[in-house]
Amino acid sequence: MKEIVTIQVGDYANYIGSHFWNFQDELIGLAGDPQADSVFKNQDLNMDVLYRTGETHQGIDTYTPRLVSINMRGSLGSMSSRGTLYKEVAPTTSDVFTWTGSVSTQASEPREKNLFLRSLYEEESQNMVNEISGSHSGSPSEYEDKDITESLENGVQFWTDYSKVHFHPQSLYELNGVWTDVEEFDNYGIGRDSFSWASHGEEISDRLRFFVEECDHVQGFQFVVDDSGGFSSVGAEFLENIVDEYTNTPVLLYAARGSGSRASLQTRKRTILVELHDAISFSRLSSYSKLIVPVGLPSLGRASKFLHIEDEKHYHSSAVYAAALHSISLPFRMLPVGPTADACSVSGAVDFHGLIQMLSGQGRQNMVSILDVSMPTPALTGGQNEVSLLENFQPLTPMISEDGEDIHAIEHLTVHGAFASVEGRRATVCEVKDSLDAAFERANTRPMFHHLSVALCPLPIPLPFPSIFGNQVGKHGEMISSQLTNSSSKGSLDVHSIPMAARLRSSSAVLPLLENKLQNLHRYGITRGAAGAELLSSWGFGKEELVEMQEMLSKMVATLCPPQSSSDSD
Template sequence: MDSKGILTLQFGHYSNFIGAHWWNIQEAGFEYNSSSPSEINHDVLYREGLTDKNQVTYTPRLLLVDLKGSLRTLSESGDLYEPPPDPDKEKTRVEWTPDHVDVQAASQCKKNQFQRDLEDPSEADKVAKKTYDFDKVVQVWSDYLYARFHPRTVNIVKEYEHCNENTPFDVYTLGTSLWKTPSFEDDFVDKIRNYVEECDHFQGFQLLADSFNGFGGLASGCIEHLRDEYDRKSILVFPVIPSHFPTSSDCTTTQAVTNDSVRTVNLALSVNQFASHSSLFVPLSTTTRSWRQAGSSRQFEYMNYDTTSPYNTSAILAVALETLTMKHRLRSSGNFDLSDLTADLTLHGRKAVAASLRLPFAMRSDECLLDNLDRLQGPLTVTLTPNCDVGNARMMQHVCIRGVPSTRLKKPLEKAGAQRDLPAYRCCTVEEMFQMYLSFSTDATASHVTTVNKPISVGAPFPRIFDPRLGINGDVLPEDRKRNDADAVEKIATVSGLHNCPEVGNMLESLHTETRRIGISRLHQFANEGGGIEKDEFEECLDNLFTLRENYEDNYVI
C-alpha cells in the first residue's frame, strides 16, 4: 500500500504532451542502488505493483484520456502485463472462403529510432545521451514517451478521432455529454476508486486539462464527481493552453473567427467549473496572452524553442510542474501535503493563482548563488499564466529552487572579500538566502521557499532547446567557449513558483471581457451539441467570472 498518494488525471492531447515530458523527467531522476534515500518521495505519484508473472512494476498513479488515433505505436493497455500482439506474426482467421471475403488491413505505424532503442536491452540505458531528431519525428506525445504505464492508465474515446475535421471534439458540451454516458463514466469512476483505495493516506487529485475544447467539459464533469465523492480531498487543476492553434488550409476567415469564439467560450465555461469545484487552479501557457488567439511567446534567457511545436512548449510547462509541485512530494516536508498548499494560496476566495518559471537558473561555473542573485536584473522568473504578469507586491507565494547545492551558497570566508559586507552573507542555507532575496525584491508578500539539491535531468527525449553558451551541467560557459553541437545539456537548475497576486485578476477580467463580447446564440455548436448551453447558464458563468475577479482587488492585504 502507498502512503500520501496523489492521483494524476490528464484530459486531452496537449495535456498528454505535457504529461509525457513530466513522467519522463521524473523517471530520469530516479536513484537506483543509492546509499541514501532520494529527497523526493516518489510514492506520492507512483505506485508499486506486480505483473501476472510476479515481476515488480513501478508506474505512475495516473489516468489519461485522449481520442482514437492519438497513440500511434503505443498500446492502449501497455506492455508491462502482457506484450502487444505482433501483427506480422498473427494469422488472420477467416471462416468464409477467400473468394467471398475482402480483407482490408489498417496500415501499421512504424516506431521511431528512440522507441526501437527502448525495446533493445543493449540500447535502453544509453538513450538519454544519444541524439534523436525528435523535432522532425514527433507527431503525438507517445512518440517520445519513456515512462511505462499501468494497463488501466490509458483511456481512449472511441466516439471521436484525433485530428478529424469532420467530427471534431471541439465544444465544451461534447465533453460534458460524454462524461454522462455510462460507457465512459462508470468505467472511469471505477478506475479512480481502485487507485484511491490503494493508498494508506490519500492526499487528493491533480489534473491537467485541455480547457479550450471538449476536454474542458469532460474534465469539468470529472471534477464535479470528485467533489461529490471525495469532498474532503484537495483538487489541484492545471488548465493548459497551447501556444499555437493550427488552422485548416480550407478554413475561411468567417470560420476562423467562429473557431476563436468557440475556443474562448470553452475556456470561460471550464474556468467557471474549475473555480466552483476545485481547491485551486493554475492556468498554464507559454504565451503572453490567450483566449481568442495566442499572443507572443514568453522568452527565457539561455533558451531557444520552437513556439509552434507542442513537443517544445509542453517540455517547458512540464519542468514548471515538476518544480512547483515539490513541496508536498519531499520526504523532508513531513506532514505538509496538498491540502496545506491549497489552503496557503486560496485566502479570501482566490482560487486562481499564477505560475512562473526560470528555466534554466544558470550560474557561471566560477560564481556562487550570492553573486548570482546580487547581479540579477529584472524579475527572478517568467510568468507562465496567460494574460497575467506577476508583479512584486501583495502576494502569497510558494517558490521552489531546484539544483543549487549548499556548496555553492557563498564564497568561503578567506575568499569572500567585499561579499562579507552583504547582509546575505550571514545566510547559512539556500532556503534562507532566497527568503532574504524575496523579502528585498517584493513588497507586502509572504513567501514559502522550498529547496531541492538535485537538478532536473534533461537528456533525451527532452528537446534540445538550450543555448550553446550552457555547458552539459547547465552552467554558463566562459565567453570564449561554446558547447559542442554533438553534446546536449544533461542537467539544469530551475526556480518555479505559485503566486496568489492581484495580477491574476487581470487574467480573469480579460477572459470575462472577451467572452462577454460573444453572442452565444450565434454559435450553433453550443445550441446543438451535447444538450447545448442555455443563455441563462452562459450569463451565470459570466457573473461568476466577474465575482471571482473582484476577489483580486487592490484593497486586499495579506
C-alpha cells in the same frame, strides 16, 4: 504515506505528462546508478507518492505511475493501450453459425517504433538476457544517441514517441467512437457532442477507482487538462464525477494549452467561437477544482533567455511546462526533515491540502494561481549581471499584468539544485533561504505571505528531452559564458541536469485574464442580442446556467480587485 493520483486529459496534457514521467523515471534510475552524481543518491523524495508497486502475471515486479490518461483513439502511436509490461492476450471468439454471408476483415498495420523506442526495447531485452545469464556485459547498441535525439527533433508525432516509462494497463484510456481529428476537436461544444459520460464514464471511473482504492491516504488529484478544445468538456465531466465521489479530496488543476495552438482569428465568427470557448471552459473547469492554474503562453520565447523554443512543436513547449510541474510537485513528496535540519537535502515539505489552503484559503480566498518558472535558475551569487531568484522568474500563465505589485499576494516557491556561485558549488538549503530573504528585502514590495521549499536534487535531463537549451548553459545547467551567441541549441547530450525554480502565486496580476473571460462571456453570450447566444444554445447552455457562470467569474474578479479609497468614490 499520502499518495497522489495523476490524471491527464487530452493530447497536449499527455505531451506534458510524457515529459513529467520521464523526469521521474530518470530520478529513479539515477538514484540506483552507482556511476551517477551523488546529488541524485540522497534525494529525500518518496517516489511512492506518485508510483505504485505491482506484479505481472509472470511474477515480475513492476513500478508504474499512479496515472489515468485519456485521449482520442489512435493517439498512442506505436504503444498499446495496455502499456508494455503486461502482455495483451488476444480475445478469443467462437464461430458464429447464424450468419451465412461472406465475412471480410480489415486490419491496419501497427505503427512502427521510432529509433528511440527501438533502442529502449533493445536495451531492455539485453537487460533481461543479462538477468537470466547472470552476466553484466552487453552487446554494443546499433543506435547512436546522436541519431536518436535528431530523429526526435524532426519526427515526434505522438506523446508516446519520446516516453521512456512503463504504464499500467489501467492507465491509458482511448475514447472509442471519438473519431474527430485533433485539429478539428477545437471547442467545448464539439467535446460535449462527441463525448458522453454515460458511454465512457463508468469505465473511466473504474480506472480511477483502481488506483485510489489501493492507496493508504490520497492527498489529492494532480489533474492536467488540454483546455484548448473539446477535451475541456471531457475534463469537466470527469472533474464533476470526482467531486461527487471523492468529496474531501482536493484537486489541483492545470488547464494547459500548447504555444501557438491558436491560428490567427481571421473572421468575427471564429473570434466569437474561440472567446466563448475560453470563457466557458475556464468557468466549468474552475467550478470543480480547489485550485486552478492556467498555463500556456501564445509563445514561449520569453519563458527564459536561456531557452530556444520552437512554438509549433508541442514536443518543445510541453517540456517547459512539465519541468515547472515537476518542481511544484516536489514538496508533495519530500520526506519529513529530521533533527539535523541544517544538513538535510530538502526543506519545506507541504501536501496538497496545505498548498491549496495556503494559496486559496487565506485572506481573499481566491482559487486561481499563476505559475512562474526560472529555467535554469542562475547561481545565487557571482554572475557578471547578477539577478535575484525573484527577478529571473517568468510567467507561464497567459494574460498576466506585469505592472505593479500586490501587497496581498501569497506565494509558494520551490527551488532545487541551485548553485551557490558560478563556480558550480551546490547551494545548501540555508543559503537558498538566505538568498531569497535578501531578495525580498531589496524588492520594492513583498507578498503578504510566502512559503519556500528547497531541495538539493536538480532537474535531470533524460535522453529524449528536446534540444531547447541555449549554448550559455553548461553540462549541469551552470551559466558558462554570457558572451556566447545564441545561434545553436543544446539537448540532453550536452546538458545532463539543470537547477530549477518554480512559483505558484495568488495575486491580482491574474485580473486581466479573469476580466477577459468575464467580459467575453457577457458580451458574446449573455447581453441582449449577443452574437454567440445561438452558438452557446447549440452547446447545451441555457441562460440561467450562463448567468451562474458570470456570477462566479464576477466574484473571482471582485475578490482580487483592490479596495477603493474614499477619494476614488467621491
